[in-house]
Amino acid sequence: MHEKKLKELRQLVAAMNRSMQLGAAYLIRRLAPNGPIMREPHLSYVHKAVWGMYAAGVDHDVLWRVLDWVEETALQPNGDFFFPREAPEYRITQRVYRPLTFGKVAVWIGHPLFTNPQVVRRILQYQHEASGGVFHYIGEDPEHVEEPPTIGTLNTSFFGQLMLALNRKREAIKAGEWIRRFIDANEESMAHDGVMYTWMTLDNTLVTQIPRGAKITSLVNNSDPKQEFWQVGTCMAYLCRLYEAMRERWGYSAPEAQPVLDSALTLLDYEAMMPVETYRWPSKCKVGWGAGELLRVLTKYEAASIRQMETAYRIAAKVALFTFLDNQLPTGGWACMHYPLEDGIPELAFDYQPRNGRTTVPETPIPRSKTVFLPAEEITGEFLGEMKAIELGVQSYMKSLMK
Numbered sequence: 001m002h003e004k005k006l007k008e009l010r011q012l013v014a015a016m017n018r019s020m021q022l023g024a025a026y027l028i029r030r031l032a033p034n035g036p037i038m039r040e041p042h043l044s045y046v047h048k049a050v051w052g053m054y055a056a057g058v059d060h061d062v063l064w065r066v067l068d069w070v071e072e073t074a075l076q077p078n079g080d081f082f083f084p085r086e087a088p089e090y091r092i093t094q095r096v097y098r099p100l101t102f103g104k105v106a107v108w109i110g111h112p113l114f115t116n117p118q119v120v121r122r123i124l125q126y127q128h129e130a131s132g133g134v135f136h137y138i139g140e141d142p143e144h145v146e147e148p149p150t151i152g153t154l155n156t157s158f159f160g161q162l163m164l165a166l167n168r169k170r171e172a173i174k175a176g177e178w179i180r181r182f183i184d185a186n187e188e189s190m191a192h193d194g195v196m197y198t199w200m201t202l203d204n205t206l207v208t209q210i211p212r213g214a215k216i217t218s219l220v221n222n223s224d225p226k227q228e229f230w231q232v233g234t235c236m237a238y239l240c241r242l243y244e245a246m247r248e249r250w251g252y253s254a255p256e257a258q259p260v261l262d263s264a265l266t267l268l269d270y271e272a273m274m275p276v277e278t279y280r281w282p283s284k285c286k287v288g289w290g291a292g293e294l295l296r297v298l299t300k301y302e303a304a305s306i307r308q309m310e311t312a313y314r315i316a317a318k319v320a321l322f323t324f325l326d327n328q329l330p331t332g333g334w335a336c337m338h339y340p341l342e343d344g345i346p347e348l349a350f351d352y353q354p355r356n357g358r359t360t361v362p363e364t365p366i367p368r369s370k371t372v373f374l375p376a377e378e379i380t381g382e383f384l385g386e387m388k389a390i391e392l393g394v395q396s397y398m399k400s401l402m403k
Contacts (some may be wrong), residue, residue, distance in 0.1 A: 038069045089372045090372075103162045153179065154231075157179060160175035186206065187266060195221050217341060220232065223275070228283055239264040244297055268311060271315055282327070285382055291315040302400075337361075338350060338373060342370040
């Protein structure tokens with residue numbers, strides 16, 4: 001029985017390895033002067049590309065060169081990173097998100113970007129002191145923080161990942177506490193209605209009154225095939241990393257750290273209710289990250305039942321097969337994405353699965369579209385980073401089965 005399962009796992013790992021090699025080669029070809037990475041004054045070509053190249057084993061000298069370029073061209077006097085001519089959906093809405101992504105890579109490879117005290121002080125300002133959640137934008141003046149009325153999972157979880165890289169225990173724990181409160185607040189509606197609301201106010205109250213047209217940016221359900229599925233995955237991935245840090249770095253016992261893992265398992269149970277067609281949509285990508293991290297942690301610490309480990313594997317495998325491998329283009333990369341910001345818009349009909357090696361997805365931004373254009377370099381970098389987490393999770397699962 002185990003031998004048949006091990007064969008399946010080995011085949012998946014081999015397929016992902018090949019996919020990551022092709023993806024890394026694509027990103028390398030997209031470096032300046034041949035492509036937009038380090039050529040275009042836009043961080044969206046860079047922030048996830050460095051994550052993906054790191055995950056795929058690209059020489060760190062290449063990553064250093066990209067991060068040097070970021071420091072020289074995008075670091076602003078207030079400690080933020082952006083280019084003034086970027087559109088607001090990047091320069092404002094993703095203000096802290098993008099440096100959180102490339103920041104962790106800088107720390108991992110020893111690049112000095114996040115040893116800059118001004119940069120670290122500015123990043124820390126984005127965490128809401130009372131709740132531990134993290135804002136997406138706080139204005140331009142470090143002396144006057146402008147707090148938005150709501151907080152979401154994306155910046156909070158990515159902030160936590162950077163804090164773990166920096167070994168900043170206090171901030172990492174606070175981010176984890178926010179995510180656990182978020183999951184607790186959603187637990188009943190996830191279990192009974194299949195719904196996760198995705199914003200909380202500063203006093204930790206879920207936003208459940210959804211304006212017309214805003215369902216796609218305000219909640220996730222377990223039926224619609226095209227949604228912000230990443231909400232589940234990014235929380236799961238961070239909680240697993242936090243649990244590991246608590247156990248291995250900060251002296252927490254297994255019972256003391258267990259509530260963090262329990263929250264991740266709550267998300268696993270919710271994701272297990274998702275229909276298979278949801279795995280065709282690119283926004284499922286972070287679910288693979290979360291399921292891969294969970295599988296690795298569960299097997300490493302022998303902290304789950306066989307059913308839970310197999311559920312985590314099945315979810316991670318579906319993302320690997322349907323979201324990643326099936327959608328990879330002959331170039332080695334993945335298609336750009338027109339990320340929807342409103343319900344019912346025409347761009348929701350786009351099919352990201354290639355036919356005869358091509359998709360019908362427009363390769364450039366659509367004028368007056370109610371979407372955010374995410375370039376192929378960004379999508380490719382993210383998919384590689386998340387596929388690596390699946391690979392490590394599956395390898396850990398294989399070791400547990402061979403004992």
